[in-house]
Amino acid sequence: MSQENVVESLLGETTQKKKSRIPARLDFLQSATGLFLAIFMIFHMLFVSTILISKDFMLSVTKAFELNFIFEGGSPVPVFIAISIVFVVFIFHAFLAMRKFPISYRQYLRLKTNSDLMNHGDTKLWIIQVVTGFALFFLGSIHLYTMLTNPGNIGPYASSDRVFSDLMWPLYIVLLIAVEFHGSIGLYRLSVKWGWFEGEDSKVSRKKLKKAKIILTVVMLTLGVMTLMAYMKIGYDHQENYGEKYMHTTEVNHAN
Amino acid sequence: MSREITITTLKYNPSDENSKPTFVDYKLEETPGMTLYIALSKIKATLDHDLTSDFVCRAGICGACGMIINGKPKLACKTLTSEFKDARIELLPLPTFKLIKDLSVDTGSWMKNMSMRVNSWIVTNEEYDISKFEKRIEPEVADEIFELDRCIECGLCVAGCSTAIMREDFVGAVGLNRVARFSIDPHDSRTDEDFYELIGDDEGIFGCMSLLACEDYCPKNLPLQSKIAYMRRKMVKV
Numbered sequence: 001m002s003q004e005n006v007v008e009s010l011l012g013e014t015t016q017k018k019k020s021r022i023p024a025r026l027d028f029l030q031s032a033t034g035l036f037l038a039i040f041m042i043f044h045m046l047f048v049s050t051i052l053i054s055k056d057f058m059l060s061v062t063k064a065f066e067l068n069f070i071f072e073g074g075s076p077v078p079v080f081i082a083i084s085i086v087f088v089v090f091i092f093h094a095f096l097a098m099r100k101f102p103i104s105y106r107q108y109l110r111l112k113t114n115s116d117l118m119n120h121g122d123t124k125l126w127i128i129q130v131v132t133g134f135a136l137f138f139l140g141s142i143h144l145y146t147m148l149t150n151p152g153n154i155g156p157y158a159s160s161d162r163v164f165s166d167l168m169w170p171l172y173i174v175l176l177i178a179v180e181f182h183g184s185i186g187l188y189r190l191s192v193k194w195g196w197f198e199g200e201d202s203k204v205s206r207k208k209l210k211k212a213k214i215i216l217t218v219v220m221l222t223l224g225v226m227t228l229m230a231y232m233k234i235g236y237d238h239q240e241n242y243g244e245k246y247m248h249t250t251e252v253n254h255a256n
Numbered sequence: 257m258s259r260e261i262t263i264t265t266l267k268y269n270p271s272d273e274n275s276k277p278t279f280v281d282y283k284l285e286e287t288p289g290m291t292l293y294i295a296l297s298k299i300k301a302t303l304d305h306d307l308t309s310d311f312v313c314r315a316g317i318c319g320a321c322g323m324i325i326n327g328k329p330k331l332a333c334k335t336l337t338s339e340f341k342d343a344r345i346e347l348l349p350l351p352t353f354k355l356i357k358d359l360s361v362d363t364g365s366w367m368k369n370m371s372m373r374v375n376s377w378i379v380t381n382e383e384y385d386i387s388k389f390e391k392r393i394e395p396e397v398a399d400e401i402f403e404l405d406r407c408i409e410c411g412l413c414v415a416g417c418s419t420a421i422m423r424e425d426f427v428g429a430v431g432l433n434r435v436a437r438f439s440i441d442p443h444d445s446r447t448d449e450d451f452y453e454l455i456g457d458d459e460g461i462f463g464c465m466s467l468l469a470c471e472d473y474c475p476k477n478l479p480l481q482s483k484i485a486y487m488r489r490k491m492v493k494v
């Protein structure tokens with residue numbers, strides 16, 4: 001046990017009689033991990049929604065993530081590494097943000113009463129963030145673990161089979177809603193928390209940020225629902241051939 | 257045309273063993289331009305001499321008449337009864353502060369503790385000579401400081417803050433605003449490191465979850481969102 005830690009825990013200050021810098025680092029990392037995840041969420045949606053364009057296009061995107069321009073036919077290793085990084089950041093973010101949860105009956109009651117009485121928009125948004133954050137512990141972990149153990153099994157048919165035949169769709173519907181609300185509210189909160197895009201008048205910029213947040217939620221949810229429906233449809237049509245991998249149309253023609 | 261309004265308030269005297277928290281309805285006739293201050297004065301004069309609530313200035317300057325009005329933290333003297341279309345108004349004392357009786361709470365002790373905690377005064381290493389004028393500062397800087405000095409310590413930012421409501425040792429927007437005020441004052445020689453010693457923890461700046469009820473309910477429209485973000489940016493770099 002370091003004497004430094006003993007002193008700080010006893011006295012609330014370091015041996016130099018200074019306050020610890022840890023709370024500052026934790027606050028920064030909470031925001032940084034949240035920002036990373038929110039940006040990831042947006043790009044992730046863009047990539048999975050390529051299925052709306054065509055199966056071939058989605059396949060080439062997944063193959064690009066498998067670095068098929070380096071490894072012949074693609075390798076699951078880079079995908080595994082990418083998912084591992086996201087999983088670690090995800091766990092770290094949950095660990096940090098969890099500190100803000102109401103953790104006793106009294107705190108819960110005080111929060112709920114205050115929010116219900118005031119009917120104050122940003123307070124309600126925060127409660128949505130806590131509830132969806134809690135849900136993400138489970139939903140996000142299941143999804144990330146599934147992908148971590150199937151890094152080479154992502155593609156137009158493989159993913160659709162997972163969504164439809166492996167019954168991931170009920171989880172994905174809830175995950176989609178939770179993550180889109182959580183992420184877009186989180187981005188809004190980051191902006192007001194650190195004063196990004198504040199401009200001359202913070203009241204005006206806050207209104208704009210809130211509008212941007214709503215647009216982001218609506219766009220992402222719409223795109224998400226359409227994408228999920230597309231995978232459902234492909235998975236439904238493909239259930240007889242469960243497990244078969246999709247081949248790029250040019251390759252199919254070639255084989256014929 | 258005047259209408260009848262119903263004001264419901266929580267009545268409770270924590271220092272009286274026999275008192276139990278109860279809600280009491282008062283019906284009275286609304287008069288033109290009636291504020292809640294006027295309505296409560298009328299109730300106290302004609303319907304219930306025992307009802308307790310605080311007032312001093314009646315003009316939104318003293319900050320004594322903060323209460324929860326139909327759920328929202330507001331000043332009674334700045335709230336017109338005509339704002340409430342259904343003619344029903346429910347009043348509660350401000351949470352977080354110690355309840356004295358009915359609608360009267362002790363914001364004073366809380367504010368004093370907060371002031372002591374954030375060392376809410378000018379700290380300087382320069383010798384101070386009261387026979388001389390203060391060191392001059394740029395008018396824009398002075399304006400900015402005066403702007404933040406307009407805080408009346410009414411406690412509405414604390415009462416609206418879910419962080420303060422859940423964690424009673426949170427310093428609140430009023431405290432963070434105070435630190436911001438001294439940190440921009442050229443008369444004050446404290447550095448960011450010094451301010452970090454005052455608010456660099458989860459009961460201070462890093463406890464704020466940016467729910468912004470402080471900003472939305474401040475009766476003086478102080479730029480709390482912007483100043484808290486400013487302090488956060490400074491403190492995270494220390």
Ligand code: HEM
Binds near residue numbers: 033041193
């Ligand atoms: C188990 C998973 C998660 C949990 C428990 C969780 C919980 C939370 C909580 C409680 C907050 C509010 C913190 C505060 O008010 O200071 C928060 C903030 C945030 N979350 Fe999450 N979250 C999770 C996953 C995610 C994911 C997947 C994303 C990205 C889409 C994300 C993005 C954000 C952002 C951007 C913020 C704002 C950061 C800040 O205020 O510093 N979170 N999270």
